[in-house]
Amino acid sequence: MNTENINRKKVEIDLDYIMPDTSFIYPLYSSEGEKLLNEREVLTQGKIKTIREKYGNKVYYAPTEKDIGVIPSYVYDKALNQTKSVLNDVIITNKFTRDSYKKSEQVIDEILSDLNSRELTAINLLKNMKSFDEYLYFHSINVGLLSALMVKKRRTYKGNEIKSVVLGAYLSDLGKIKLDKSILYKPDRLNEDEQLEMKLHPQEGYNIIKSLEGIDPIVLQTILFHHERFDDEGYYSLPYETLPTSPKIVAICDMYDALTTPKPYRQAYSPSEALKLIxxxxxxxxxxxxxxxFINLMGALLNNSQAFYRKGDFCILNTGEICLVSEVNARDMMKPRMMVFAKFEESGQKTSLRFYQHPIEVDLTKDMNRKLSTIIMHQKLIDAIRNKLKEKRMLVDYLYMTIPDWH
Ligand SMILES: [Fe+2]
Structure with a gap:
């Protein structure tokens, strides 16, 4: 049998959850590693039947860290064409017409009905754009898709509200079409003046769409407030706790898509890096x-219930303590089991790290005083902590732990 050894984690997909005519951005394998489908080959009804008869209901793929992509291509491509048409109409006419609204609504309806029609075990969402000047189209769809998943997960919105939140997410960057092209497609970081221009886009988007008759206030709020921050230091420095939830959801989805998209001046962050930064x-x-x-939703989707961080990763807690993940909690990824072994202490201008005599075992699902603040990503700091732990012969079992590739 011609099999391939995939030296990465394999992710299981149940064939029942795959819509016919879906294409994948990576090959599919049997449990033995036999290649069943090439990358981007369409999985037709006939092929599903053949695979099922020969190999049963489970197939596998092996995403690299940077890969994230299963969605029926026809759904995404249709959304893309429609989005181009909506945004280009607004650019030409300078108006967001009833027709633009209808077209936007169609995109959202299709995305929502596609998501409703499938179980989300192995769905991955976002597509890579071909060139940077297509960013706005892809970003609009991706933020709409991610927000749709969040709204579904939270179950706090009902009926038409769901559509309004997702529509607001989809149109959140509409105001960017007012930006000078030299800013919107600048292949470098923005300078201070350009950043000020950029900060007008929520207001511009709101202005474009506000006079449309019958527009749900949720759509308007979502557009206007999607760059506000928890520390009240957002674009308009509005008090975060007084704001509705929908723009807060969009802000997270927006950051995830922005980080995982390559920019002319930096590479794309991998999904797990993006989740850590969030x-x-x-x-x-x-x-x-x-x-x-968001983490519990995306972490599970991206990695089939394995977390985006691993046993042995170092974290900082809200108490200023340093700890190591001793057990990932797949049910709530923000609350793993930890071994707490040191604490940052400040004296005057200096911050030092005080190691405990013995590590303390903490379960964040039970400990109400400790919360996860930061997953340490800085390699030099990670190496320094590891060396110190080795020197102190503390938690050494975790330091030499290897992560299984194929489980
Ligand atoms: Fe934005």
């Missing part, structure tokens, strides 16, 4: 509960 923005940029929902 966790590290809790209580600064984002609300903890919403991040927790």
């Amino acid at each position: 966790v590290n923005s809790v209580d600064k940029q984002f609300d903890r509960e919403l991040v927790s929902d």
Whole structure:
């Protein structure tokens, strides 16, 4: 048998959850590693039947860290064409017409009905754009999709509200079409003046759409407030706790898509890096509960219930303590089991690290005083902590732990 050894974690997909005519951005394998489908090959009804008869209901793929992508291509491509048409109409006419609204609504309806029609075990969402000047189209769809997943997970919105939140998410960057092209597609970081221009886009988007008759206030609020922050330091420095939830959801989805998209001046962050950065923005940029929902949703989707961080990763808690993840909690990824072994202490200008005599075992699901603040990503700090632990012969079992590739 011609099999391939995939030296990465394999992710299981149940064939029942795959819509016919879906294409995948990576090959599919049997449990033995036999290639069943090439990348981007369409999985037709006939092929599903053949695979099922020969190999049963489970197939596997092996995403690299940077890969994230299963969605029926026809759904995404249709959304993309429609989005181009909506945004280009607004650019040409300078108006957001009833027709633009209808077209936007169609995109959202299709995305929502596609998500409703499938179980989300192995769904991955976002597509890579071909060129940077297509960013706005892809970003609009991706933020709409991610927000749709969040709204579904939270179950706090009902009926038409769901559509309004997702529509607001989809149109959140509409105001960017007012930006000078030299800013919107600048292949470099924005300078201070350009940043000020950029900060007008929520207001511009709101202005474009506000006079449309019968528009749900949720759509308007979502557009206008999607760059406000937990620490009240957002675009308009509005008090975060007084704001509705929908723009707060969009802010997280927006950051995730922005981080995982390559920019001319930096590579794309991997999904797990992006999720770590989002966790590290809790209580600064984002609300903890919403991040927790996002992390639990995306962490599981991206890695089939394995967390985006691993046993042995170092974290900082809200108490200033340093700890090591001793057990990932797949049910609530913000609350793993930890071994707490040191604490940052400040004396005058100096911050030092005081190691405990013995590590303390903490279960964040039970300990109400400790919360996860930061997953340490800085390699030099990680190496320094590891060396110190080795020197102290503390938690050494975790330091030499290897992560199984194929489980
Ligand atoms: Fe925005």
